[in-house]
Every structure is written in structure tokens, then in C-alpha cells.
Amino acid sequence: MIHMGKQFIPITKPILTENETQAVAEVLSSGILVQGPKVQEFEKKFAKYLGVKHAIAVSSGTAALHLALLAAGIKKNDEVITTPYSFVASATAILFCNAIPVFIDIDKSYNLDSGQITAAITEKTKAILPVHLFGHPADMPQIAEIANRRDLIVIEDCAQALGAEISHKKVGTFGTVACFSFYPSKAITTGEGGLIATNDGQIADKARLLRDHGQIAKYEHIILGYNLRMTEIAAAIGLCQLEKLDEWNEKRIENAEQYAEQLKKIKDIEPPFVAHNVKHVFNLYVCQTKQKLRNKIVSYLQKNGIDARKGYPRPIYRQLLFKNHKYRKLPCDKTEQIINQVLQLPIHPLLSKSEIEYIVTKLKESFKKSV
Ligand SMILES: Cc1ncc(COP(=O)(O)O)c(C=O)c1O
Numbered sequence: 001m002i003h004m005g006k007q008f009i010p011i012t013k014p015i016l017t018e019n020e021t022q023a024v025a026e027v028l029s030s031g032i033l034v035q036g037p038k039v040q041e042f043e044k045k046f047a048k049y050l051g052v053k054h055a056i057a058v059s060s061g062t063a064a065l066h067l068a069l070l071a072a073g074i075k076k077n078d079e080v081i082t083t084p085y086s087f088v089a090s091a092t093a094i095l096f097c098n099a100i101p102v103f104i105d106i107d108k109s110y111n112l113d114s115g116q117i118t119a120a121i122t123e124k125t126k127a128i129l130p131v132h133l134f135g136h137p138a139d140m141p142q143i144a145e146i147a148n149r150r151d152l153i154v155i156e157d158c159a160q161a162l163g164a165e166i167s168h169k170k171v172g173t174f175g176t177v178a179c180f181s182f183y184p185s186k187a188i189t190t191g192e193g194g195l196i197a198t199n200d201g202q203i204a205d206k207a208r209l210l211r212d213h214g215q216i217a218k219y220e221h222i223i224l225g226y227n228l229r230m231t232e233i234a235a236a237i238g239l240c241q242l243e244k245l246d247e248w249n250e251k252r253i254e255n256a257e258q259y260a261e262q263l264k265k266i267k268d269i270e271p272p273f274v275a276h277n278v279k280h281v282f283n284l285y286v287c288q289t290k291q292k293l294r295n296k297i298v299s300y301l302q303k304n305g306i307d308a309r310k311g312y313p314r315p316i317y318r319q320l321l322f323k324n325h326k327y328r329k330l331p332c333d334k335t336e337q338i339i340n341q342v343l344q345l346p347i348h349p350l351l352s353k354s355e356i357e358y359i360v361t362k363l364k365e366s367f368k369k370s371v
Helices: 018-030 037-050 061-071 089-096 114-120 140-150 201-211 232-263 291-303 320-324 333-338 353-370
Strands: 054-058 079-082 100-103 125-129 153-157 177-181 194-198 215-217 285-289 342-345
Touching: 018 232, 037 054, 037 194, 037 232, 054 061, 054 201, 054 232, 061 089, 061 153, 061 177, 061 194, 061 201, 079 089, 089 100, 114 140, 125 140, 140 153, 194 201, 232 285, 232 353, 285 291, 291 342, 291 353
Parallel strands: 079 100, 079 125, 125 153, 153 177
Antiparallel strands: 054 194, 177 194, 285 342
């Protein structure tokens, strides 16, 4: 890609073709613009892809988390154990329910460390909310085991991991309810969009009511609800995107393999960890390097037209918003440490082999210039 006369490689790039344009044009000429047949078809195909009974399409991933927590019965002062290293929405959705996020540290996959959950449980604990960050699944077998034993709800945040698997089972099928995002940086996009997936009929019914004003029939409002519906335009785009999902994930995995092979030659860079039994779908390619080098490397790559990033600048509990909201935390030393070491590189499906070679060449140069 050319940017102001120079090569520019974006960190992420949604893929939209003539198919999406055509699908949107058809919706526009149909005159049905919100939550109609396209949304229904998208929900049906998504549920089939994932292998769950119910899919409820909504207006964003954040809306999906908010409604999933409410539909699962999370209430004021309930504690929800989650990760401090994520996009802020995985924690703010807990606050939307007036519940209390309890942050525990992460493991080497950047996900909530399942070994710390038990120490964080109190009599107020109602749920665990793992995030499958960057496309690597959280330790769901262990999380599900603890949740079963302690009678806790599990809400999976799959926003960054659509198509990821543990032992050939897709993330989003381990917990009580799962949430997806179709923001443009995700595996598939609908512009803005999200979806709740569950096998629990009661949670599905409640989520459907909550997304549409608590409306059971026209103008019959039986609970306090919201307007968090998906548009027909978004669903039409989503249907085209869903057809390409597996192909795009495979391309991300191939790109990651090429990176891993070439990064072996750079000793001060640690490529992403991949657990032996998982399918990591690389929504982002996240390495680590020494703290004192990281910022220089990112600047050097940026100057050379590579959209490298530093990732989340602080653990969620250190966001200013928590000055006014309750939370609890265990020590999160690993999170605090990696914040300054993370280096994100472009990995989207349109990235070519020669672009990866160029990125690695510039990365090598940046080490020579920075040390
Ligand atoms: C882990 C995670 N959770 C939740 C969200 C929220 O999704 P959305 O932007 O669609 O509201 C995002 C992404 O944006 C995310 O990366």
C-alpha cells in the first residue's frame, strides 16, 4: 500500500469487496433497514458456524457484553473476576450493571491467569469474564472447571478471537454466554456490530428483550430495555464477511508462521506464545522486547511506513474512570511489566510475504540503531 508517496503498512485492514457493496445496495432498495430478515439470517449462520443454539445480533461488541451480563443476571455489587489487560469495554460492561470488576493477573498468553481465580473468589463473586486476547484462547477448560465447582457464570469475551479453538472446540462455546465484536479491526466486520452466543434459552430470550426496549410484542414492554439492535445494512455486510472468515483466519496463521520463522534470527524479540492445544487466530501479532528498546523500535518502524503499535498503555484499573468506580484487584505484576514491553506488528490477511520480509528487515535495523 502507498501512503503519501511512501510505502505504508497498516496494523489492520478490513476487507470489503463488490459483494458487500452489492449486498448493501440490495438492503437499501428493499426499504427494510433495521433488524429484519438479514439480521435473522446472519444470526442463524453465525450460530451454525459456532455450533450454538442461539445467536443474538446487536449494535456493538460492547452492547453484547452489557446485555450478556444483564441477561445472565449480574446485579449491583456482584463481583466479576476479569483481566486488567484488555480493551476497556470488557471491564466497563461490568460497571454498566453496577457490579464490581475484580482484576487478576495475566499469564504468558496475555490472558487471565486461571491459577489465580480461586484466590479472588469471595461470597460476592457471581461470574468470571475471560477475554481471548489477540486471538489466543484463555484457559477455558480450567476456568469452566472452577466455575462449575463454585457455581459461577462464565461470560467469554471473544471480540478478538472469532474462530479460535481449544482442542478443536471453538471459543465462545465453553462458557454460559459469549460475546463477539464486528468492529473494523476484528476478524470480520459489519462497521459497528456485535453478537451474543449461548446455548441457554432463558439468557437468549432475555438478551433479545433487552436489545429491543424490553418489547415482547409491538408496544408491549415487559422489562426495562434498550435500543441496541443491529441494522439490516450491518447484517448484510456480516453475511458476506462470514463466508470469508476461515480463509482469512488461515491467512493470518500463515503470516504468523512466516513471522515466527524470520523472528528467530532476532535474539531480543520474543514472538507470541501459542499453547500446544490451541488454534490462535492472530487478530493481532504481539511480541515482546526489552522495555528500554520498545519505544525506539516502534518510532523507527513508524518512520519507515510500518504501523507498529505499543498496545494498551496501562492496566484497565489504572484508567482514570476508576477514580469514580469500585473495583478490586490481586497483584498484577506481570500485567504491569509487559505493558512497557509489548510490540504489535501488522498481521491482517492482505499482508504479503514481501511486506512481512520488509517489516522484519526494518525490525533488525531498528535493533542495530537502538542498542
Ligand atoms: C476484547 C474486546 N472486548 C470488547 C470490545 C468492544 O467491541 P466494540 O468495539 O464492538 O464495542 C473490543 C473491541 O473493540 C475488544 O477488543
